[in-house]
Amino acid sequence: MSQKYAFPVEQIRRYLEPGPVVLLSALHRGKRNIMTLGWHTIMEFSPSLVGCMISAGNHSFSMIRESGECVINLPTVELADRVAKIGNCSGKERDKFADFSLTEAASQKVDAPAIDECYAHFECRLYDDVLIEKYNFFIFEVVHARVQREPQWPETLHYSGAGLFRTDGVVIDRHKLFTKVS
């Protein structure tokens, strides 16, 4: 599949801060699963923290909570159908990797597999569970990242509800207005 390279974990905001829909892959007691997620935010550069709202109704919720791990995968527009379908069925009844023709890729630092068809993989370990009980909010540390070399600006999906996504548009460069670039 597509060639990927290790990417600095403290710079992953480049891919997640724009707000794309992501696919979380998990492994627990020998079972794998995938879920679609739109509710996430970068929380810190270093350690590289990402907050994710994983509704307790998801089959992946307890898998991720109990294994303390997952991989955040970044799908591009080619995967739009599969992203929608993955978000509309439960891993309780099926193997989503097999059913949606997705390929497991071995991770570097976690046991959960990555989804090879995605543009990037962010391997996560549960960092703080303080908000899981009350808000289903997981704070993960990204412990390893891999990203495709091309294209430089992947066309991702941004979910708006009601079955509607928007893709990414043009790049607007305003770096000359930045006093310290971050």
Add this chain to the structure above:
Amino acid sequence: MSQKYAFPVEQIRRYLEPGPVVLLSALHRGKRNIMTLGWHTIMEFSPSLVGCMISAGNHSFSMIRESGECVINLPTVELADRVAKIGNCSGKERDKFADFSLTEAASQKVDAPAIDECYAHFECRLYDDVLIEKYNFFIFEVVHARVQREPQWPETLHYSGAGLFRTDGVVIDRHKLFTKVS
């Protein structure tokens, strides 16, 4: 300025879930301020909860923490220069409304003013401060929302770091793949 209408607070994910850069406006002890924010996530439909990572280095941090309020304003591409400039200076030294020719609009349920030039305004009250001390993470309840009627799909800004933003692209409709539309 542009006409806006009240929008159901439990549906604001339509505008925030796609991950746009937003402008937070605040008022505390008679002083107003604006900051640029890219680190936020929807956390719940009802109550309408939004989590925001507001770095403690921001002048707005203590204003929002102490007043327990702010407005999340949604800027569109026309405001790209001002969004970048607002994020690169401190309200300690200046009045950003005046300096960047932005217009205060009265809010309905909070004292903090909205920014009239923005497409939408989400009035927020601090809902839970449990993660402020450790992560600078504010959990807000959106108590009132106003949105422009046109265009139906505003062109917003998504920050990627290094002074680079991406705009929104086309709408991809996959509602037929959704078993329950949410």
